[in-house]
Amino acid sequence: MIQTCLFPAAGYGTRFLPATKSLPKEMLPILTKPLIHYGVDEAREAGMNNMAFVTGRGKRALEDYFDISYELEHQIAGTSKEYLLTDIRELMEHCSFSFTRQTHMRGLGDAIYSGKGLVGDEAFGVILADDLCVNEDGENVLAQMVKIYEKYRCSIVAVMEVPKETISSYGVIDGKFIEDDLIMVNDMIEKPDPKDAPTNLAIIGRYILTPDIFEIIEHTNPGKNGEVQITDALLKQAKNGMVLAYKFKGRRFDCGSVAGYVEATNFFYEHEYGKK
Numbered sequence: 001m002i003q004t005c006l007f008p009a010a011g012y013g014t015r016f017l018p019a020t021k022s023l024p025k026e027m028l029p030i031l032t033k034p035l036i037h038y039g040v041d042e043a044r045e046a047g048m049n050n051m052a053f054v055t056g057r058g059k060r061a062l063e064d065y066f067d068i069s070y071e072l073e074h075q076i077a078g079t080s081k082e083y084l085l086t087d088i089r090e091l092m093e094h095c096s097f098s099f100t101r102q103t104h105m106r107g108l109g110d111a112i113y114s115g116k117g118l119v120g121d122e123a124f125g126v127i128l129a130d131d132l133c134v135n136e137d138g139e140n141v142l143a144q145m146v147k148i149y150e151k152y153r154c155s156i157v158a159v160m161e162v163p164k165e166t167i168s169s170y171g172v173i174d175g176k177f178i179e180d181d182l183i184m185v186n187d188m189i190e191k192p193d194p195k196d197a198p199t200n201l202a203i204i205g206r207y208i209l210t211p212d213i214f215e216i217i218e219h220t221n222p223g224k225n226g227e228v229q230i231t232d233a234l235l236k237q238a239k240n241g242m243v244l245a246y247k248f249k250g251r252r253f254d255c256g257s258v259a260g261y262v263e264a265t266n267f268f269y270e271h272e273y274g275k276k
């Protein structure tokens, strides 16, 4: 029912310089698959087929990745290596990919707003590909959120508990539990000082947004760090209606940091090769 997933992918990835000087951070591989591919797999498993990307300058590798590489295909056709392209070919057959650019780095809220034309007037998923999520015991995180959307029909953010001293790296929520893992949001703050954080429930890079969010973003002033924050727009939406925060089942790797990236690599290596 939710058809489109938006991938804001315009950030510089400064924590991975110099690699990200000419390589989009979303193209960094965990084993042999780029981070963005894991994100697209998650969206597809959650039932979405329209993959919409908000990129920026120096990010063309993302477009090329989701296109046919005739020369390469021709070279490896009929060889023992052909199977290495099976996954991505299959993905390309079943999904559509569209791209737009965020021209100025004005924050996540602005990046999402830049995707308006690709999304249309329907609820959509958002994946920040450098938050890599896995759930070994069942549905992936976005699929879990789609189920909640089907019941409540409002915007939803994924949250997890983090140590209080790290809270200033995240958007933070407060609210009332309405189910075991579901909170009705009544407050949200982007990257607060630990002493101002109302809870230790941090937003991670999975959202389902209803399309009225675009008009709200239009009227949202720059906030933390002078950027238009999706957190601020969502707080308005919560106050005018309802926004839910979902304590997801599974695990999240912060692949925007070197430590999290290495952790994810080790985890996937263990799973893909460890048992062989």
Ligand code: G1P
Binding pocket: 108, 128, 131, 169, 170, 171, 172, 190, 191, 202, 203, 204, 205, 229, 230, 231
């Ligand atoms: C963004 C959001 C923040 C959220 C985080 C999750 O921040 O602004 O609310 O907690 O993603 O990864 P960024 O990490 O892009 O600075």
